[in-house]
Amino acid sequence: MKIKDVETYIVGNSWKNWLFVILRTDDGLYGIGEGTLNGFAKTVEAAIHELKHLYIGMSVFDVETVSLKMIRDVYSDGGQIQGSALAAIETACWDIIGKITGQPLYKLLGGRCHEKLRCYANGWYRGPRTAENFYEKAKDVAARGYTALKFDPFGSAWRTVEPDDFRLSLDIIAAVRDAIGPDVDILIEGHNRFSVHTALQFAEAMAPYKPAWFEAPVPPQNISSLVEVARRSPVPIACGEDFYCREQFAELLKANAVHIIQLEPQFLGISASKQICGMVHAHNGVTAPHSAQGPVCSVVCAHLNMATPNFYMHEIFDEFNEPWEEHILTPPLRVNYGYIELSDRPGLGVDINLEEVHKHPYHPGNWLPLFRQGWEKREQNH
Structure with a gap:
């Protein structure tokens, strides 16, 4: 073959x-x-x-x-x-x-470790960067059955922030917590934005709202900075989606400071991803793979997570994307009241609908400019 x-x-x-x-x-x-x-x-x-x-x-x-x-x-x-x-x-x-x-992919990777996969919602807060917008949209997401929501409240921040912008970020976090109550997890996305000092200021300030994690608070290139933030932060730190080889994870894990690892199968391949899950397991950590690329990546992560005993949460962007996305794969990956249940269809269990693919051509403006004001609106960049 x-x-x-x-x-x-x-x-x-x-x-x-x-x-x-x-x-x-x-x-x-x-x-x-x-x-x-x-x-x-x-x-x-x-x-x-x-x-x-x-x-x-x-x-x-x-x-x-x-x-x-x-x-x-x-x-x-x-x-x-x-x-x-x-x-x-x-x-x-x-x-x-x-x-x-x-056989379905997850059985080739070690078999079923979970009956279903707990999901967290991402991409749900498209619109203006206001506490009111985040509040209303968070209530809607929680009503769909999600028990965890991730969001970036920081606008276009980079390294440092002005006092009024700092307050707005905290107001947004407070609004989301108020909207969903104490029993739904909030996950704060940092998008590699901050210096160590600013990251720790935010970590201290957001701690009363009890985030389940503060993700990628500093750039990934200096692992020592990630470790410093993780050791001093009152909020658990999650990271790893930027790494593209085993060695980077080995360097991070040996510090024994970060225990929520967000490996990206899209950069590693499935074989290395499975091995890295084992490395994290050996360090008493959990995995929450990055799954914010396209719909095939979401399916891959679901299979990997199903076969990973130390899996934590599965990222879902797809439900909050363009409505035509559900026609790209047949059958589409479905979330049922905040959880995914995988079928036993062989391989990935899905196929690409080329008829739908051809309806949506490439455009150079289709990218996410995370350091530009208003990126949360997710509009095409002409």
Whole structure:
């Protein structure tokens, strides 16, 4: 069962262009994957085709060797771009393996560890950055059955903030807590915005509202800064979505300071992601994979989470995206009152609807400008 060819498709979503692949074998089977990366859809697409001389002709079962050839053998550090290209191909291989064996992906990764997956909502607060907007939208999300909500209250902040902006951020956090009551978790998204000092100021100020975590409060490149914030913060710190290799996680975990790890299968591939879940397990930590790319990535994370004993929460962006997204995959991934239950369909258990894909072409303005005023509105950037 050898890889014969690869096809790529870009879907134009107003906040992020999604990149999908269809990998075909010499026996007529195919699998699907995703290589979405904010701002780099065409770049990752080019990498998938430029590197295909390394994986065409390989067995779909040799996923570890596919990874070595696409990462190690190139002998260049292409970071998230190279990782996204690998993940797209490797995911499609796993999808085909599931179809050949008649098993869902999660059973190939170790089997069912949970009856269902607890989800947290993200992307629900589209609109103006006001406490009133966050309050009303948070009430709606909680009414849908979600027991956890994530949001970024910080606007376009970078490193430091003015006093009035600091107060507005805290007012938004307070409004969400007031809207949903004490029994729903709030998760504060930092988007790598702050210096260590500012991050700790915010951590102290938000602590009375009892966030379940403060995510990515400082940039990921200096792991020592992440560790310093984690050790001094009264709020648990979560991070890891920016990392694209095992070594970065090893460096973070050895400090024994961060215990909520948000690995990104989109940058790592499924094989490495499973191994990193085991590394986190060995450090008495839990996993909450980043799942805010496209719909295939959401399905991949669901399978990984189902097979991970130390899984914590599953991120859901899809329900708060464009309404046509539910037609991109057949059948779509559904959230039932805040939880996901996976089927036993083989492989990923979904397919790409190319008819719907072709309705939404690529646009260079489809990206998320997190350091621009008003990014929360998620409007196309012309």
